[in-house]
Amino acid sequence: MCQLLGMNCNTPTDICFSFEGFRTRGGLTDVHRDGWGIAFFEGPGCRVFLDVEPSAQSAVAELVHNYPIHSKNVIAHIRKATQGRIALENTHPFQRELWGRYWIFSHNGDLKEFAPQLDGSFTPVGDTDSERAFCLILQELRSRFPEGMPRRDPLFAALAELAGRIGRHGEFNFLLSSGDCLIAHCGSKLCYVVRQAPFAVAHLKDQDVSVDFNEVTNPEDRVAVIATLPLTDNEEWINLAPGTLTLFHDGVPVRGESTGG
């Protein structure tokens, strides 16, 4: 199984602190050593860093940790391979373009007997259940909204239906973004924390590292961090209910829907 990390903010923010705790789970404090990746949206543009090395030892992870990229939407993943060999093409997050926007997807879980009919508009490059699910989601979205990016309500409803349908094949926690909001599906395990004024000192669970957010924020900043397991041991992490899709915008959950998935 894998672990997910997402960040959604109302102002471009760096993820260095949360990533510091998260990356140690890739080979140091936990067993997710089969590659890792992180995607940063910067406006409509997107940067994806991938590595098949464990994130705790990766030179690319060291760069990401030391290089504060400011982004409103970030998705990261550390992998413990279940389906698909350890290889770059099986490393999350995955990226595709739809409606002139980049879409980023990471999955934690395991889908059984999942061989959807794909029509060739989006085709997996690797051989994971995760990339197949991502391709199916985008294919269905394109087919339902051929005119281009729909408004948020119909998009969210379509994603809730798809998450429920795919989730019937097994564990299906995922993070998805096209740059302006972050959509999280909790199939079994996913939690989040919202950081906003009054800010406090947060302390990592996986390392003896603290940050005083008062020193690095403005009063109006708001950041939601979404993760498979809490990253800090002195903040209120809220568990998402299994079988719900949640939309985060400007650093706060603004919509939730049951998917049954």
Added chain:
Amino acid sequence: MCQLLGMNCNTPTDICFSFEGFRTRGGLTDVHRDGWGIAFFEGPGCRVFLDVEPSAQSAVAELVHNYPIHSKNVIAHIRKATQGRIALENTHPFQRELWGRYWIFSHNGDLKEFAPQLDGSFTPVGDTDSERAFCLILQELRSRFPEGMPRRDPLFAALAELAGRIGRHGEFNFLLSSGDCLIAHCGSKLCYVVRQAPFAVAHLKDQDVSVDFNEVTNPEDRVAVIATLPLTDNEEWINLAPGTLTLFHDGVPVRGESTGG
């Protein structure tokens, strides 16, 4: 205008030496300071590093320079903006997926009055002529070969026709790869060198740096380096003829065709 760098090899090779000379042209020895990027194929997987900082000063370029990623096909680009503002979404190389393979594209040139009919299968995220050209190429390839990746001959013939057609709009030098070969279109300016046994010492044009390839190669290694302008001052760089498409495989040009473009 921009500068292109490509590498095609018969065995996975790092590009550290050539990249060292190339990156200094992004803000140090030359004026291409409006962002840069590099893509490495590793099997079917692909890693793209992008930055809007000048490559001579970029922390990401420093990582790429120091971190020997071994690849058989690499495409890099340093940008001097002509169309499209300085922004991540306008930074080359561009990436899309077609037929279950990643495709990477970089362009040097300037296409005038180029507003192709795009059907939505590939849509630009940014606003460069280059990304429009890439989307048109992939749309046309998908439409001509709906069953999937064709053999090399019909693929190359289709690309030659498309390069000629798009090249009528202006300067159109490009590098394109889906991981197993590298295709180069010379619209006005592009040259290459083949490094193979007996290997020699190469000296960079842009910096006083040399490498003795005898020390870092095996006798059977073969590497083609393709660039807008020669990167070394003591090797035989061969100019490609304007209006030709060339296919490099296993470190050597194996096919060429006039495009008129």
